[in-house]
Amino acid sequence: MPLMTFPQPSVGPADLAWLREKLVLDAEQAGLLDVAFRVADTPVGPLLLATTAAGLVRVAYVADGPDAVLDELSRRISPRVLGSPRRLDPVVRQLDEYFSGTRTHFDIPLDLRLAGGFRREVITRLPDIAYGRTASYAEVAAAAGSPRAVRAVGTACAKNPLPVVVPCHRVVRSDGSMGNYVGGLEAKRVLLQLESAT
Structure with missing residues (x-):
């Protein structure tokens, strides 16, 4: 059947x-x-x-x-x-x-549970770097209360759980060169150029 x-x-x-x-x-x-x-x-x-x-x-x-x-x-x-x-x-x-260049800071509630210890301290300092400006790793280390922790600032930026929104792309080397970035150097270049153009 x-x-x-x-x-x-x-x-x-x-x-x-x-x-x-x-x-x-x-x-x-x-x-x-x-x-x-x-x-x-x-x-x-x-x-x-x-x-x-x-x-x-x-x-x-x-x-x-x-x-x-x-x-x-x-x-x-x-x-x-x-x-x-x-x-x-x-x-x-x-x-x-x-x-599009019409917003210079983000107004979004953040959950920082993925960043702890000194990394979290660094992450909370990054929005203090004004739009269109940069700060060196050493300046961020000093602002976070540990002036000698330049390498740790680099690690905190590399492990930033909220890139773009929390602007680790604004952190550069003391000589003004870009340094590394979690999204790659081209992404960092694009973000810095966008901010300097407005």
């Missing part, structure tokens, strides 16, 4: 988007969404943005894909990580304004 086949309902992109949005809403209502994320296209490449109830917790360059960053978030914060683009709309809007 031949098997009966039934037509399969077709599921299109709109259906999948609706299901994804419903999953996010249900997870939020049930208190099961600890980290919401999305990837935003920017002039310095794709950035993964992640937020918690406390604020923006991660900005990461993800040219090679977001998997490693999402794995880090699930290990260090919570395994309850879910793509929720709408929840990050305010961050994307401010990034768009920054890259």
Whole structure:
């Protein structure tokens, strides 16, 4: 006896988007969404943005894909990580304004739990470097209360969990050369040129 086949309902992109949005809403209502994320296209490449109830917790360059960053978030914060683009709309809007030259500082709640100890002290000092200006690693070390910790400032900048938003790109070597940057030297050059042009 031949098997009966039934037509399969077709599921299109709109259906999948609706299901994804419903999953996010249900997870939020049930208190099961600890980290919401999305990837935003920017002039310095794709950035993964992640937020918690406390604020923006991660900005990461993800040219090679977001998997490693999402794995880090699930290990260090919570395994309850879910793509929720709408929840990050305010961050994307401010990034768009920054890259268009109409925003000179970010007004976003930050969750600094991924930076601890002296690194956190450095991270909290970086927004004091004015838009369009730079400071040396030595100047940042002094501002953070440890004038001899120049190398540690470099490490803190390299491990900044919130690049672009927390402006580690404004930290340069004492001779004025750029130094390294988590997003690569070209991204640092673009950010510094953007800020010096306005």
